[in-house]
Amino acid sequence: MVPARTAQQDLYAALHGAFRWAVPERFSIAEACCTRWAHETPDAPAVLFESDGGCSAHYSYGQLQRAANRLSNALQRQGVQRGDRVAIVLPQRFETAVAHIAINQLGAVAMPLSMLFGPEALEYRLQDSAAVVALVECAVLDALRSVRGVCPALRHLIVVGDCISSQPGEIGWMAALQAEDARFTAASLSADDPAVLIYTSGTTGPAKGALIPQRALIGNLSGFIASQNWFGFDPFPSLDQGVEPSSLGTRAGEMGGNSSGPWPSKGFQKSHAIFWSPADWAWTGGLMDALLPTLYFGRPIVAYQGRFSPERAFELMAHYGVTHSFLFPTALKAMMKAVPHPRERYALKLEAVMSAGEAVGDAVFAWCEQELGLTVNEMFGQTEINYVVGNCSRLWPARAGSMGRAYPGHRVAVIDDQGKTCPPGVPGDVAVHRRDVHGDPDPVFFLGYWNMPEATAAKFSGNPLDSWCRTGDMATMDEDGYLWYQGRSDDMFKAAGYRIGPSEIENCLVKHAAVANAAVVPKPDAERGALVKAYVVLAPGHTGTAKLVAALQAHVKGRLAPYEYPKEIEFIASLPMTTSGKVQRRVLRLQEEARARVA
Structure with missing residues (x-):
């Protein structure tokens, strides 16, 4: 277990100041997350699947690539072209990972949709995006069938599972893949090409489709690797004996790209990490904070298809030897109440836990320290600009109740209604600048809201290419750069003259x-x-x-x-x-x- 660093070992300033983005002109999520590993380590485990029905299977990177190639060919046969939107209505399972790789190497745009969506929510997103194909599990097939008639662009359904697909325009997953070649020539993609269309969760209004580019995955990496306490890598083997501050940003920057490509350099030790999160892969938290970054580093991810329960979460982590996880505050609260002393019942190997979505709070923070033996790294981001603020207890001290500091490569401030930086302790809107502290473009930014140019423009204060992007979340920043969450701007209210x-x-x-x-x-x-x-x-x-x-x-x-x-x-x-x-x-x-x- 990696110990938390003390206040005397705060390496934040050196790491943040020396960090530089290295974004290649040509970049593909499919290549970075699968193809290169299928060539280098084809037998390495990629997806460890288990369902609440007792089914389990392990899939390698070679198997992931071959299945993705077959699916790319199948989608191409059904007329999917570069830029087309393809819906993915699947839970955590091997086929979901296959779908993302296959769609990406076609140059099409993956549009993940939650299995929990009813017909109305599905209809809105399918119509708005003009998705041409949907990959759907049996459990939600009836809901998709009920809206196909009002979604004229939706030509085909590929059905995952044992149900019979007998209606026109439907084909079973196995039949579709078995008819295709396991070889496929991937499209050459730019780092700015669209990769994913994710609809916001709609906490404050109608859902908007955020179009995410290929480069956004690189923009996520500094936060992912920091919040996971370097994810099993040890790029600074002499850290305990002292380290040259200037080397911190250089080595970390290689996580985002180097002269030979946007992946870890040969100088990094191989990670032993095994990742699991209950976060739905249909959302940014599950896709960009769990599935894709885990595959990017060539490590296995546990895919659990079943309902979350605190006891089941601990069982999974113990059984698979999970070392790193993303557990949202709601899950941690339930786990804290249901299993107050987990290490008395489970043999856990956890090294790092990241949490996001709501404020963690010092009660959960203290429980993680006392009962899990680790400092939970709180993180903040949103679909449009993800993984921008948080903690890395290995390299700088976390403060209970704080969202953390800006992750390396991101320039973050708290601003007022006029766009001016608020003094320490004064609440304002958390905002992220399009350019980092060195003046270089930050790759984490979304391309815009789908078919909503006015909403896209309203997200930025001034020129979208060189301006602040408002998150709509209120916080204060202290003199050391730690952010303290106050709530969504629309969740704040006044009672008897006091702001609550x-x-x-x-x-x-x-x-x-x-x-x-x-x-x-x-x-x-x-x-x-x-x-x-x-x-x-x-x-x-x-x-x-x-x-x-x-x-x-x-x-x-x-x-x-x-x-x-x-x-x-x-x-x-x-x-x-x-x-x-x-x-x-x-x-x-x-x-x-x-x-x-x-x-």
Whole structure:
């Protein structure tokens, strides 16, 4: 297990200052994540599959490449051309990885869609994107069939699973691949060519399609490698004995590209990492924070097709010897409450855990240190500009409750409504500049919103090629560059004249033994404008009573400002969540507004 670095070993400034991007003109995600490994280490494990039904299989990089070649040929036979959108409605499984490699080496655009989407959500995205083919698992085949009639561009369905595809325009996965050659000549792609179209989770409004270029994967790497405590590599073998600061950025920069190509140089020791995350591969968190970067470094990823549960998560990590993971705060909270002392029950090999999507909070932070034996590296990003802020406990100290600092290669600030940098401690909008501290273009940026040029322009303050990009998330930055999350700008509200950020109150509530999760929203109030209301999901073994309400209110009063305690608490079985694991406070806020209108 890699020990966390102490405050005396803060190498952040040297690493960040020396880091330089190296983005090649020609770059392909398929080549970087599969083809080169299929040539160099064809028998190395790539995908370790297991389902909740008891099925399991291990697939190598050679098998991944051959299956991708067959699928590329099959898609080409069905008329898919460069730039066409191909929907992927599949869970974590081998075929999903195959689909991304196959679509990418065609020069087409992969459009992952969640298995949890109903017909209406599928219809909107398929129509908006004009997807020409969909790769779909049996479990959601009926939903796809129900909307095909209103999606005229959608010509074919390739069906994964044992169900019978007998309708026109449908073909089974195995039949499609068995008819094709295992050789394929991949398209030559530019680093700026589109790779993936991911629709935002819609926490604050209608989903928008963010078009992600090939180079964005490179832009993710400095954050991925840092948040995973260097992902099993040891590029600085003499770190404990001291290291030349100037070498830090140089070696790290090679993770993003070097003279021989955008992959680790021969100087790096081979990583022993095994990765798993419950994050859906249909979302940025699962695709760009888990699947693709793991394959980029030629390591195996566990693909688990089944429902998340805390006990199952620990079982999987112990069985496969998982060393690195992305566990979103909702999952960590559930694991903390269900299995308070996991190392007493499971033989874990965890070396690093990254968390993102919501604020982790110091309760979860402390539990990870005490019970998992590691410092959780909180990360912040969004679909459009992912993996831009976070921690690397191996190279600089994490601070409980902080989102971390800008990762190497990214220039991040907190700005006000006029686009000016806020002083330390003053809340503002987290923003990322199109150019890094050296003035070089940051490769992490999306190309724009699909068919929404006005929304794309509104995302930037000024010239999109040399300006700040606003995230819509509020935070403060301290004098050392650490960011402290305040909430989405639309989640912030005023109560009795005080500006309220929900995350701090939610984190405080979760520290109580009776609380599994919580969401805080404003409740309309004629006298004060709004009052603080908390929706609380109880931990197992607890019952919602008036006595518990008073205890929770006193719990918050004793720890936060008097105006922050929830004046009203409502117990709820589960919080409304997006399919990417984020709390939909907007749903609860609208519910409170609707109740106020009929009161």
